[in-house]
Amino acid sequence: MVSIQDVTFGYDSRVVLSHVSLDFPRGRLIAIMGSSGCGKTTLLRLIGGVVTPQSGRILFSGAAVDTSDRVALYALRRKMGMLFQFGALFTDLSVFDNVAFPLREHSDLAESMIRDIVLLKLDSVGLRGAAALGIAQISGGMARRVALARAVALDPEIIMYDEPFTGLDPISLGVTANLIRRLNDATGATSLIVSHDVEECFQICDYAYLMSAGRVIAHGTPEALKASEEPEVRQFIRGEPDGPVKFHYPAAPIARELGISA
Amino acid sequence: MNPLDLAAALGRGIIDRLAVLGHAALFFADLARHMFSSLRRPQLTVTQVHAIGNRSLVIIAASGAAVGLVLALQGYLTLSRYGQAESLGLLVALALARELGPVITALLYAGRAGTSLTAEIGLMKAGEQLVAMEMMAVDPRVRVLAPRFLAGILSMPLLGAVFSAVGILAAYVVGVWMIGIDEGQFWSQMQDGVDVFDDIGNGVIKTVVFGIATTFIALYVGYESKATPEGVALATTRTVVISSLSVLFLDFILTALMFSSP
Numbered sequence: 317m318v319s320i321q322d323v324t325f326g327y328d329s330r331v332v333l334s335h336v337s338l339d340f341p342r343g344r345l346i347a348i349m350g351s352s353g354c355g356k357t358t359l360l361r362l363i364g365g366v367v368t369p370q371s372g373r374i375l376f377s378g379a380a381v382d383t384s385d386r387v388a389l390y391a392l393r394r395k396m397g398m399l400f401q402f403g404a405l406f407t408d409l410s411v412f413d414n415v416a417f418p419l420r421e422h423s424d425l426a427e428s429m430i431r432d433i434v435l436l437k438l439d440s441v442g443l444r445g446a447a448a449l450g451i452a453q454i455s456g457g458m459a460r461r462v463a464l465a466r467a468v469a470l471d472p473e474i475i476m477y478d479e480p481f482t483g484l485d486p487i488s489l490g491v492t493a494n495l496i497r498r499l500n501d502a503t504g505a506t507s508l509i510v511s512h513d514v515e516e517c518f519q520i521c522d523y524a525y526l527m528s529a530g531r532v533i534a535h536g537t538p539e540a541l542k543a544s545e546e547p548e549v550r551q552f553i554r555g556e557p558d559g560p561v562k563f564h565y566p567a568a569p570i571a572r573e574l575g576i577s578a
Numbered sequence: 579m580n581p582l583d584l585a586a587a588l589g590r591g592i593i594d595r596l597a598v599l600g601h602a603a604l605f606f607a608d609l610a611r612h613m614f615s616s617l618r619r620p621q622l623t624v625t626q627v628h629a630i631g632n633r634s635l636v637i638i639a640a641s642g643a644a645v646g647l648v649l650a651l652q653g654y655l656t657l658s659r660y661g662q663a664e665s666l667g668l669l670v671a672l673a674l675a676r677e678l679g680p681v682i683t684a685l686l687y688a689g690r691a692g693t694s695l696t697a698e699i700g701l702m703k704a705g706e707q708l709v710a711m712e713m714m715a716v717d718p719r720v721r722v723l724a725p726r727f728l729a730g731i732l733s734m735p736l737l738g739a740v741f742s743a744v745g746i747l748a749a750y751v752v753g754v755w756m757i758g759i760d761e762g763q764f765w766s767q768m769q770d771g772v773d774v775f776d777d778i779g780n781g782v783i784k785t786v787v788f789g790i791a792t793t794f795i796a797l798y799v800g801y802e803s804k805a806t807p808e809g810v811a812l813a814t815t816r817t818v819v820i821s822s823l824s825v826l827f828l829d830f831i832l833t834a835l836m837f838s839s840p
Contacts, residue, residue: 364713386717393715404710418714421721 317342317474317506318363323372325358332358334530335372340474345500345507347517350527351552351561356510357401359527360476363508364396365389377473394422397472397505401479403463405451411438412447415465422470437465440495457484461492468499474506475499481513493520514553518542526552528561605798612717612724613731622725623732630691630726631733635740637690638683642741645678646670646748653749654757664763668771670749671742675772675781676837679742681829684788687734688821692796695726696817699800700810708801723797730793731786738785780836787828792821 318340441461497520518538526534551559803813
């Protein structure tokens with residue numbers, strides 16, 4: 317479905333992804349996990365053609381994601397759905413109109429049909445009753461659920477979720493996780509979840525990639541990763557403060573910085 | 579700094595600015611192209627005409643009235659020295675139709691609607707709304723920018739006409755009601771001395787040119803703003819500064835072209 321082949325990407329001199337190769341087969345629910353800033357979100361943006369790799373290539377259903385060919389890129393994007401980390405809802409539209417937006421833009425459906433689809437999508441995220449509300453009137457967690465309904469409005473072939481569990485209360489978190497799994501199974505779509513929520517991801521995903529410092533350090537089924545004895549994998553999955561991944565950003569010793577002699 | 583470094587820095591600066599100008603020119607061509615396709619969905623433009631046109635009416639009308647009042651007082655003082663007080667209507671109408679109407683309307687528009695456009699686009703960018711639209715295979719330049727561009731071009735001549743009309747009415751109040759100039763002279767001299775094409779027509783052309791310039795600057799600066807609160811704040815300030823200077827500079831060019839011969 318999606319093939320990332322030897323992709324390198326960075327901003328100016330800062331390398332975000334370095335020679336990354338990944339394959340996402342059709343119909344699977346795949347988690348991409350790693351600490352903050354390891355390049356997870358960038359990976360989704362590369363698949364969506366929002367940014368262009370410095371080297372390597374990305375294939376979607378066999379077609380190259382080519383950011384220079386806008387028409388072809390938009391044709392590919394019509395098959396994609398993306399849930400943004402902070403929802404990215406249109407603040408001048410109501411909850412209903414946000415979910416209806418892609419349907420109105422890309423289909424010739426009658427308004428009555430659009431209404432039915434939107435209400436069904438909103439019902440699936442538990443927000444049918446909030447359809448008439450404005451975006452400023454709903455909470456952050458609700459906004460994320462509206463964004464989820466919008467992302468799947470056109471029943472895309474691939475759904476990319478950028479940190480779908482952040483900021484959700486425990487009830488919404490469980491419901492959202494189950495919804496992602498059910499959507500994946502019911503529609504046969506490929507689902508990519510970018511998250512650092514190990515527990516929730518492992519409960520619903522078929523396969524997981526673990527990233528660190530712009531490269532893939534491990535991949536496998538949740539069971540295999542849990543059983544891994546690799547120090548970096550163990551540190552991330554168990555949330556250990558000490559290990560190969562340093563908490564502190566590289567810096568000179570603090571004693572020297574503060575002018576204190578040891 | 580040695581002369582070679584200085585020359586290199588100067589060259590780099592010039593190249594950077596030329597690159598910005600080139601980018602802006604391409605952006606303008608893009609907007610102009612998409613502006614016509616946005617006519618297929620007139621409701622988008624109508625909404626924007628209301629947002630940036632109707633909502634500017636109060637400040638435009640109030641300013642027009644203030645300028646008309648002052649112009650009438652100052653004009654009367656000068657004209658009465660030469661026994662030409664009856665020409666007050668003509669003086670006010672020419673000043674408003676040719677210069678003050680288009681220029682002050684454009685400056686007010688830049689401050690009221692231009693900043694609003696820049697902030698709106700900048701915040702949409704910061705909130706990832708534009709990227710979200712891109713990911714839904716909807717071109718923000720077609721859906722968001724082009725209708726606003728067209729609405730700005732349509733609104734500006736109408737706002738200019740309102741400014742001039744209110745200014746003339748205010749001058750009438752001062753000249754005829756307060757000072758006691760003959761009402762027939764006030765209107766007949768205006769009717770006789772103001773040419774529909776040379777004066778009003780050229781004034782309308784000015785407002786259209788200013789509408790294109792100020793709306794384009796507002797949209798471009800907003801679209802290219804940094805997606806941070808500081809970036810949006812800076813972009814809003816830049817819109818006012820660049821738009822105001824552009825209006826004054828363009829006014830000189832247009833006046834030289836339109837009114838250089840007596």
